[in-house]
Each structure stands twice: as C-alpha cells, then as structure tokens.
Amino acid sequence: MTHHATPAPRSAPVHGTRVVHGPAGELLARLDGDLLRAGAVRYARADRFRPPVDEPRSTEPVDATGWSPSAPQPPDPLGLDVFGPDSSRPLPPSEDCLRLTVTAPADAAPGEDLPVIVWIHGGSYVSGAGDAISYDPASLVREQRLVVVAVTYRLGVLGFLGDEVRPANLGLLDLLSALRWVRRNIAAFGGDPAAVTAMGESAGGDAVAHLLLTAEGPGLFHRAIIQSAPLGISRRRAAMNATMARALRQVPDDAPLGVLLAAQQRVTRRVLPRHGLRGAMPFGPQYGFAPLPSEDRREAVWARVAADVEVLVGTNAREAALFLAGRTPGERAPVVGGLLLEGAVSALTAAVYGRAADRFVDRHRRGGGRAVRYTFLGGPGHHPLRAAHATELPLLLGDAAAWQGVPVLAGREDADLRTWGPPLRAAWAEFARSGRPPTDVPDLLHVD
Template sequence: MGTGRQPEPAATALRFAAPAGTFTAWRGDGVVRATGIRYARAERFAPPVPEPPAAGVVDATSWSPACPQPPAPELELLVTDPMGELVADEDCLRLSVTVPEDAGPADGPGDGPGGGLPVMVWVHGGSYVSGAGDAPAYDPAALVREQRVVVVAVTYRLGVLGFLGGCGRPANLGLLDLLQALRWVRDNVAAFGGDPGAVTLFGESAGGDAIAHLVAADGARGLFRRAIVSSAPLGLSRGRGRMSAAMAAEAASLPASGPVAGVVEAQARVAARGRRYGLAGAMPFGAQYGFPPLPAEDELEAAWARSAPEVDLLVGTNSREVALFVALLPPAARLARTRGAGRAVERLVRALTRRIYARDAERFARRHRAAGGRAELYTLTFGAGALTGAHAVDLPLLFPHRSTWAASPLLAGLPWGEVEAAGREVRRVWAAFARTGAVPADLPPFLRVDRG
C-alpha cells in the first residue's frame, strides 16, 4: 500500500470551500488530497506574509515544492528516490491536506469536541536543511485511511533561508512559517472535515525539535492542543549563540534577491563555520533564542512551563538513535564490525543517544508534568541487526510508502509484512494520542511508555 500518489481523472475531483478559497482536490490510494495550497508568501530573508483568500477555484492537485536545498547523499542511502517528483522552489510556503475518502465539512458528528476529525500536522525533519512536507517518505495515506484523521503536511524554509538570522536579518523564519501554517489550519481545516480545536503537531528529528520550540513560541497559544516530539536532538539546542553569530557573519553577504542557486551553494561554507563549535555543529542550523518568536535562552524554561497546562505532550526517542550515523560513516561502520571494537562502538552509540536525544526528552517530560501539563515519555525499539532502534526507523512505520522504504537499510531485510504490522500499531498509538491526549493501555512490545 501507499504507492498511489497520482491524481485520478478530473471527473472524480472534489471541491472544498474554505475561508481561504475553494480548492479542487483529488482522490488516490484510498484518500482525498488537496495539495500544494499556499498558506503564505515571503521575500528572501523576510518573515512570511499570510496568503489572502483566493478568488475563484484553486487547483490543489500538485505537490508542494520543496525548499531549495543542497544535495543530501545520506538520504539516498536511506530511502529510494527520497524527493520523488517534487520540484524545488523558493516560493515553497505550501501545505497539503489529506482526508478520508468520505470526509466532508465538520458540521456533523466527529471525534473532536468541535464535531470534526482529529487533525495531525506533520513537521518534517532533516537537520533543518533537507526534506519537504510532500516527500513520498512522508506519505500519510495509511495513517489517514486506518485512523480516520486529517493530516496536514507543511513545507517551510530550511537552512540559510529559514534557520539563520543575525547581522541585521531576522532569525527563525522557518518557525514563523510554521506558525503561519498553523493559523491557516485553525481558520480552514473545518472545511476539510477536521476539528480546529483538536490539532496535534507531530514531527521527527529537526521536525520534533521545531515542535518543541513552538510549544514555547510567542503567538502559538491556541494553535494546537497536543504535540508529539520524536527523536528531537534537544541536547544540541543550548549554548549556540556564538556559533550562530559566526555563521550569520559568514552569510551576511548573501544576496536578498536574484537566483537562489548561489545561496544554496554557499550554505556549505556557512555550515562549516558552525562545525568549529563542537557537538552543536553537528546540526549548525536551528532555532535561535532571543529572536521572534522565541524567548531569550535564560527565559526558555519559564516559557515552556507557562504553556505546559495547555499542551498534552508525547515525547520520546528510538533506543539507539546514533546507530544510524555510525552506519553512514564507513570507517565507524567497519570499526563496529571489528572483533573487540564492536562493544566500544555500542557504548558510544548508547552514550551519544542519551546525550543528544534521550536525556533532554526525559527532562522535557518531567518539566512539563511539574508545570501542570500531561506528558508521556516513550522509547521505540524496532528493526533488525545493527540499525535496530536507529534514528528514523519510526518513519517507515508511520508512513509505509513501500517503494520508498522497502529497500532501506533501516529495515535490514525485514519482511514488508512485518513492517506493515508494526506500523499499524504505531499509527494506532499516535492517532489515539491525537484523539485523547494519552496513549492506549495496550502497547506493542517494541514501544515502551513512561506515563509519569
């Protein structure tokens, strides 16, 4: 399943009339999709401006373009054709809505308090430099079909275009993009059968990190009720001010107009300045404190605490996140197979997984509970061989787009039927949290949850 990403003939198209406009959608793979919808526009290195209501009927049958980005050879190792047919365009502030085939406007009985279906807003990862909301690796069709939820996938600015400010340029533009997308969801998702009062953000890696920071962001209050923060490298998020300033100085000469190719090409040079600053330089682009919409770093804990009673939280990691990065580095992978050295490499994998991911996920859950919020902490262990529990192994479970994931080394030759069965369990748990703010009592053996 999960391979029908082409529209059916126009005769089968549907229309959704929303405050933002009337959108022509398309059927495929057992769901209905309205794709490539503008939620904002932005000049380069400038905050997003909300898209005004459209006059007439808007064709929403093309995928959202990806933010321009450098090649990511590591993605080619993990997935087959990671970007599929997506084009790259600086004018990328778009979103796509996927709904069950029988969904309609939220004016009748539904799962949420507003009468509509739960809404799950996907924030993709990729170290803040790669990926796209409509990449086939994140195809939400199975989640939508099985769990009767509405999924909104957001594309936002990345790298030097979205997550580097200073030297007179605004920071956190990608976060501001996401906030603008959430305002669009609040105002329009009921027209697609969703409940704007039952919005759950979910994201992995940098997507999870972005969501964690949106919990504390100015202007985010009331835009979402729940958050699923998966494999967020929160251990790299503090003490980045000097690094970001050095990178901003390197990027100050990049032009605010003209062809974007030169800006993307220069990103490697800008990122190299960050790698001088230790472990944080492993993810040089990211959220910057003290720039809208985020508080200063020393005020972050208080901002998270203030929002805690209003946001149900599911936060967690895979059990051996760093195993992925060991596998992507040939010398480290060879060392891991060497007799006598394998144990040392495994100790390093466990230690760095805790340092970068697990320790701060635990702190996030404890702080959230202490401030009066509901928080559940999970650990996922799935896979086979050296990549069991590795970073990103949860993605083919949530988004089982077979032609993308079946040959991935993350799955280590596992039968696709086993992946599908495990994925149904993960999708069930994630959707249950989106409905209720709690995970169900019956969990699969590869998913452990601390309910606090």
C-alpha cells in the same frame, strides 16, 4: 486502548476531483481512491529573508491537485533519501514553497470533527519536504480516520539563520502561518480545529518543541508528538550562529539561489570541527529573536505553557546508530568493534536526545501538564540500524516501496512493516484523538 480503525469505505473508490469550499476559497482537490487530497495549497507568501504573510482568501478557484514543491536545499548529508527511489512524485525545489497538503477521508463531511495531525518533517533544518513520498500519510488516514496536514517550510540559510540584519527563525514563522491556515480551514475537510496535534520527527520534533515557546503556538495546537528531537544540542548556539551569519552576510540578498546554497555548504563545513556536536546541526531556532524568548527564559516559558498542551515525547533506543554505522573498527575486530560501537551509540544517543527528552517530560509534568515519555525499541530481531534515528518513520508514514533503498530500512522485511505499522499508527492516532498513552505496542515501545 481503542484503536478506532476506519470501517470499509461506504462506496467504491472514486478518482477525479472535488471542489472544497472554505475560508481559503474554492480548492479543486484530488480524489485518490478513498482519500481526498488538497495539495500544494499556499498558506503564505514571503520574499527572500522576509517574514511570511498569510495567504488571503482566493477570489478564483485554486488548483490543489498537485504536490507541494520542496524548499531549496543541498544534498541531504545523511543520505536519508525520503524523496523516494524514483521520480514518481517529483518535488522540484522552489523558494515559493510555503505550501501544505491536506489528506482526509474522501467521505469526511464538514463538521465531522475528525482529529487533525499537522506533520512537520525533519532533516536537520536543511533538507526534506512535507510531501516527500516516504512521508505519505495515506495508511494513517485510512486506518484511523483522521486528517493529516503536511507542511513545507523554509530551510537552511533561507529559514533558520539570522541576525540584526536578516531576520532569524523565518522557518518557525512559516510553521505558525501554516497552523493558522489549519485553524481557519480544516473544518472544511471534516477536521476539528479544536483537536490539532503538531507532530514532528528530528528537526521537526525540535520545531514542535520550540513552537511551544512562542506566544501563539500553544493556542494553535492542543497536543504535540515530539519524536527524536535533538534538544541536547539546542542550547549555547549563539556564538556559532553569529559566526555563520557574518560569513553568509557577504552573499547579497539577491544572489542567485545556487550561489546562496553553495555558501551555505561552505559555512557548514567550517562549523563542525569548531563547535562539536552543535556543529552537526548548525541551523535551527535562535533564541532572543522573534518569535522566541531569550535562552535564559526558555525553561520558564515551557513550564508556564505545560498545562495547555498534552505531549508525547520520545526517542529511539539507538538513535546514534544511524550516524555511527561503519565508523568503528568492527570489520577488523568484530567483538571489540561491536562493543565500541554500542558504547558510542549509547553515549551519543543520551547526549543529543535522551537526557534532554527526560528533562522535557519532567519539567512539563512539574508545570501541571500531561506528558508521556516513550522509547522506540525497534521490534524483534537484531540488525545494525535497529531502533536507530528515523527507523520508526516507515511504520507511521509511507510504505515499503516509498522507503526502498533508504538506510533506515536495512534489515527489515516488508512483512515487518505490515505487522508493526498498524499498531504504531493506532497508538499515535489515539494520542491525537484522546491524549491516551500508547499501551498496545510492548514489542515496539517502552512507555513511562
């Protein structure tokens, strides 16, 4: 596989600003060494519990030198503090969060037609942010000479719960709006609007898969990278969603944000014991509400659009280790406890992630599409979170400092990131560029 690594910058790094002229208007972007960043760019506006409205061209220069605010959210239940170990990049929550950030090579020229990756963050549809420091795409952009767009969208009750009174799937509608912005504007940053890859991990990967079910989605991106999507718990959720929607309808539309988030947490705590694995991710896309088809049509729709989008779909070998670590009697009986843990990790990984990913790939191929199935192995060495959920992310985005203190880096040295990161980033970039499957990373990936 050809990695197409970026040559050394043609000139010394520059810090300052630059005006980018495009359909969105004049964007005052920030020069960050050999990168150009246009941050906190509004792609749409939306009132609470209302669909987004695409942002029109601005008649005034737009300050795009900052970072996108995070969507309002309660504390991350998994403790995956992707916002970083300090406040070096504060992302204060705001309901005015329909923003994106473009990172491109500083010397990219309009019309250069670089491949584009649109990053959709995970977090069980209740946490995270596109501009979280752990998701910084700087290394990916520098090494592979492409453009990355990080999207922030509505979460939780504000984005992924609805009924006949409050619209459902608002977060998916946000993502479609962001993709439309990319199609209109990315050429101004040197990106190719005809070579867009939607890339997401966990709930972000689940969102990418569900965008394929929308009438508009397959026309807005041409390849998809779906990492660790919990598709095994994406069906038969209607009764749970209806129960949650009824409970949260008691909170007025104009309630203070804190009241709304507190009600979201109360409802979430009640759901898990009643709905099993599905209750572990109570928010998410809802079938039968725009822009999604009814649940009984989803397989047919996925098959129908398969030929239009190439997909790279994968799971981590021990996804569930992140959720089960420390929950078995391993300390009292190390051998037995270890065996119990590995059995539970294997069973839960297959139920939530693995079997559904296999079915997705098989159906996509039967529908006439190109699909690559990978398993992330975690690299050499053994530690409790080897190949657990999200452990591939520090190799793709951010750096060791950005991931400091986050559980997924347990047992991994900085040298590992320097050794394994570049080939994995090259593999992902090559798929975005050409659709070729990863071939040069046998220690990290098993590819079918």
